[in-house]
Amino acid sequence: MDATPSRRRFLTATLAAGAAVTAGCTDALGSEGTERELELHLSREDGPLHESFVVDLAETRSPDDEDAFAAAVNGEAYTTQYRRPFYSTAEDPKYVEHEGTYYRLGAVVVDEVAVTRPVLRLSTVADADAEDAPDGIAMEALPDADRRAVRVAYFAARARGNEGGAPQGLVQRGGYVYRDTDAIAASELLGSDGPDHVTHRETVYAVEVTRERFHEPVYRATAEPVAESPERLEAILRAKFVDARFSREDRSQAARDVLREAETDGYSEPHPYSDGFREVLVALHERAYLDGNIEKDAGIERGRRMVLYDGTYFDYRLRFTGGTDA
Incomplete structure (x- = not known):
């Protein structure tokens, strides 16, 4: 049997090897050739x-x-509309x-209420120092509730201009959305003779006020006894938030160096990761990151992540920088 590979076999192997190399480069490099790295904080x-987590209700x-x-x-019912009690x-x-x-x-949600609310929207008109800029009331001259409304509506207007995000x-x-009765009563912007324009951050914005229908939840406050001592509550919180626990003695010097710098x-x-970094990822139970391809096999967003390292709690965050994820 001839042991010499055929030309077709040779080309197939070469193309496969080239594809593997290209895939590896694509995984590590972005569209502009910048190297993608996994960052631990x-x-x-x-x-x-x-x-x-224990709060003073007076504050x-x-x-x-x-x-x-x-x-x-x-055991009495205390309800609020739209606002969740305790923000818990x-x-x-x-x-x-x-x-x-x-x-x-x-x-817990116990009902729903339909209500009409005033909504303030702003749209950019001109720079405040432009010759054709209309006169606008300065944001600082407005009542407190209106100043807050302008600051928030400004974020939305800025986002529409692709100059920044809007806070969720x-x-x-x-x-x-105006929801406070006293704020609505004191507002200058919501009045029938309110200003058409407002100036904020050296820009003149057109003022638009609409009244829209909202369906808002009604919440009933709850308070459930869970612990009779701070130690028991600590155990409850550890069980909920701490993903990994290990000590300095259990880790190699390379892993300790990674943790100290983090x-x-x-x-x-960049991928492939060093032995020290791989050891840390395994200790954090973040094995899905080891192949450098978490977007395809484990890219689900999670909430708060914590580790108990040498008796000290740490929040930790993993994210990719550079490459396609920059």
């Missing part, structure tokens, strides 16, 4: 977790939270200590 959490974002908690503990979610839970017991704060949760329906300035490497 560690952020130290000062103190035990329960100190970050929370809503002045009604104390009343909401008192009602929930006594599964991703960012809040707890409170009351008479030696720790309660998990929350809310603030911008709604391409502008700012905490200071962040640590990054």
